[in-house]
Amino acid sequence: AQSVTQLDSQVPVFEEAPVELRCNYSSSVSVYLFWYVQYPNQGLQLLLKYLSGSTLVESINGFEAEFNKSQTYFQLRKPSVHISDTAEYFCAVSANSGGYQKVTFGTGTKLQVIP
């Protein structure tokens, strides 16, 4: 079984300030980790994913995520946010379950960037 916890349901932050979104997970098997973003009135889209290797993953729009296997977290960070980053962010874990892909999503964190 696997689970994902996003403790912060809402995170307000001023424009150009740094932000960190927390994600904790638990699983009895090896997992792969994802961050998805949902902009207002849109579906989810992939932001970045951790497969293996370096514990720091970068995306093309300035976000990065740190994977910590021992403490089971996958934190999303951005050193300076823009108004356009206002969205809901979902952490997800994926693992093989009975030969199929099983993805479990967190409850989401709404990032509100304040001008």
Next chain:
Amino acid sequence: DVKVTQSSRYLVKRTGEKVFLECVQDMDHENMFWYRQDPGLGLRLIYFSYDVKMKEKGDIPEGYSVSREKKERFSLILESASTNQTSMYLCASSSAGESPLDEQFFGPGTRLTVL
């Protein structure tokens, strides 16, 4: 450009009506998924399909059924809509069936209101 489309962005139905939500993907993906998204609960898997005419229950299948007659199309059916099925419904697709690394591609969502 990959695309998942959903038949309606907004839908209003009355209690007891039969409701069809349609999803089409143009990526030749084997896997398709239906989720519902509710505030504070994140995404919850209703049903998924790994092949034509194949379906598997997700975490909350009660009150729903699905149909996959063609590879590109996955339909969600509410046999008798109830007010507690008012929600945002998201369709997703992904390639292969055994790799947990494959990201899911989401449609824009259908916001269903049952009165």
